[in-house]
Amino acid sequence: MYKKSECLFESRFPALEYVLEEVVNENKKIIALTADISSRIVPRFVVNHPDRFFNFGIAEQNMFGAAAGFASAGLIPFAMTLSVFVTMRACEQIRTDIAYTNSNVKIIATGGGLAYGKLGSTHMGIEDISLMRSIPNMTIIVPADSVETTHAIREAVRFNGPVFIRFGQKENPIVHVNGLQKEFVIGKAIKLRSGNDISFIATGVMVSKAIEACNELKKLGIYASVYSFHTIKPLDKEAVLDAADSKYGLITLEDNNVNGGLGGAVAEVLGSEKPRPVKRIGIPDLYPVIGSPEELYKEYNMDVSAIVRTSMEMTKQDIG
């Protein structure tokens, strides 16, 4: 569909910037706002579109409050900075000025999850998905790779209302190596692998890990389905219920606090509609030690081998 912009960037920031430049050329209502962090996220955009770009300095609350104002004036602001400062510093602006008013603001949050693991908890967006999930009117998208990123941005432009798009690390393996096989629809999960034993419901960086784990498990005779839940809110209930048909149960995977995020959302659906065993893989409810993201994924049992282990336990196979 958008093959041109479906660029296979290893890193998602260039993809984000690329597609942002595309949409801004098509739609002059689009503007970009940042809070002293643009040289990391959209350096080229700043140079190429100086008239459509506003740097608010280190003043996130003002940026998001102003974003609501821009939207009321008919513009479509993409407001971006680090996820912690988006979802916590400016939380009330997002909830009251943007979501409550159902304003057409697109929120770009970078460094979500354990991406800034070395910097310390002040910089870790480890509860951002949970926070945003509790806000009515908010649509939450967590792209798995640069392909989903380009689609997510385009769909966010078409969608009228607040959208929170969350990124983790800059570098990220590509999940959709051949592009998207199906249309990207906000609120519709993408099924990437089919298997009857167990279902992986994953989002963001964890999708590629789920696929790797799926490949490992196949060698052990365990067959897993893998879904990319790029949209966490509204949740694709149908896909959850479909995933629940697996023999042994479901595993949710997210780079976010295990409480209140994707795992929570899935458990809520299953609890009321189709009780099934669910294991939630994610960041435990604590302030993590410091380390590189990969070190921390290992530390908190979120890496591929931990996913395999958890799956074996779930299917009650000997770990051997």
Place this chain on the structure above:
Amino acid sequence: MKREELIHDLEEKAYLMRRETIRMIVESGSGHPGPCLSAADILTVLYFHVLRIDPERPYWEERDRFVLSKGHAAPILYTILAHRGYFPKEALSTLRQINSILQGHPDMTKTPGIDMTSGSLGHGFSASVGMALGGKLDKKRFRVFVMLGDGECQEGLVWESAMSAAHYKLNNLIGIVDYNKLEYDGEISKIMEIAPLVDKWQSFGWHTRRINGHNMAEILDALNEAIVIRERPTMIIADTIKGKGVSFMENDYKWHSIVDLKLMKEGLKGLGG
């Protein structure tokens, strides 16, 4: 110690602190060199001469407090704390490593000598107001020193804190703005102007003094004056150079973070490391 000797001694210490800080960031492969170097002289004067502290007793109730509100300059503070004996110098080479006590931003629950966790700009300054107020309430004699970035002054929170400190006449609170004119994306005056900084602090009810933040004598004099000011908090606006001491980093906003690790190693050699 005679004043000239003291100044000379502080200059030598600051040089050493710069070198060890750069070494530690090079070893870790990530960190914020420019912001550390611009703060190096002021922090050296504070920790080696002004603060009433006892590294043997990091939680001594009567100690002076220091809050690095521009928490991303943590490595220079770690270097100084290690050299003052708060923890072994060997720990410096674990910066940002898994399970280290030294993370990218100061954490009071992990590192002895850190009085306040910081890193989200603006927060440390608020906490320093509470510390100073708390000290007054308990009739304690400790003083609270806090360093802010100039870009940090763009945060609305900074001015809420400024207002409250003046309202409560916190003469035991002494702030320093590391006025290096640069933030992450470039020049402050082009991104979001904060000048006239001195006038702003004065109009918020603060005693102010503008100094050269790399001149030991001026730093010493300004701090000594601030300590005896009554009825008002003091903000020292220190003109500094981001990256000071490593020629290719000076005044280049890109060196907020590591631009080129190899080049940085060269810089370390230039510092005699």
